[in-house]
Amino acid sequence: MSGFADIHTHKINAGRYAVQSLDVEQWSVLSNDTGDNCFSLGVHPWNVHKTDISLLDKLKNILASDLRVKAVGECGLDKNSMASAEQQILFFKEQVVISEVSGKPLIIHCVGAFNEIIKLKKNLRPEQKWIIHGFRGKPQLAEELLTHGFYLSFGEKFNEESVRLTPQNRLCVETDESELPIAEIYRKICDVKSCRPEDIVIPAEVLNL
Numbered sequence: 001m002s003g004f005a006d007i008h009t010h011k012i013n014a015g016r017y018a019v020q021s022l023d024v025e026q027w028s029v030l031s032n033d034t035g036d037n038c039f040s041l042g043v044h045p046w047n048v049h050k051t052d053i054s055l056l057d058k059l060k061n062i063l064a065s066d067l068r069v070k071a072v073g074e075c076g077l078d079k080n081s082m083a084s085a086e087q088q089i090l091f092f093k094e095q096v097v098i099s100e101v102s103g104k105p106l107i108i109h110c111v112g113a114f115n116e117i118i119k120l121k122k123n124l125r126p127e128q129k130w131i132i133h134g135f136r137g138k139p140q141l142a143e144e145l146l147t148h149g150f151y152l153s154f155g156e157k158f159n160e161e162s163v164r165l166t167p168q169n170r171l172c173v174e175t176d177e178s179e180l181p182i183a184e185i186y187r188k189i190c191d192v193k194s195c196r197p198e199d200i201v202i203p204a205e206v207l208n209l
Contacts, residue, residue: 020037024055040072105129105131136162
């Protein structure tokens with residue numbers, strides 16, 4: 001790999017090693033894209049209540065046919081969403097199935113529902129990797145998630161101790177909505193971990209970049 005892998009961004013045309021996150025209703029972006037870009041596609045928990053579940057069939061078909069789509073998501077659970085917990089869990093489980101069938105990792109948005117996400121992982125026993133994006137939690141939560149096999153992705157703002165204890169082979173890096181270049185976020189994380197940017201190779205491997 002050359003360059004810095006950005007596993008989750010909302011920037012447009014961010015480059016070959018950046019994964020632009022799209023909601024499934026934005027799927028037309030794929031057909032209009034003529035660049036060397038990569039994407040993730042899913043239904044965000046904020047949008048569950050206004051998304052027809054039949055669109056998940058579209059998601060399934062795209063994941064099966066478009067190699068530019070590297071992951072399912074961002075999807076997950078958010079206690080601040082207008083959608084009910086039941087609606088969110090239904091959509092999340094369906095996207096887990098799509099992740100498993102397509103062989104693509106899951107990019108997870110989780111706010112206030114880590115116990116539920118951990119329970120779902122234990123019950124569903126996925127083979128694909130589950131990546132918590134934008135993790136800012138305390139080291140105790142990081143340790144629990146790592147114990148249950150999650151990958152943790154860190155952006156511009158993070159808990160230094162959580163970064164420090166996350167093994168390099170379970171650590172991803174992202175810009176999300178930050179204006180900072182991905183290289184700068186790598187530098188900040190590597191300062192905490194006392195390693196070189198080239199030592200953090202997992203993002204590219206996980207997403208087949």
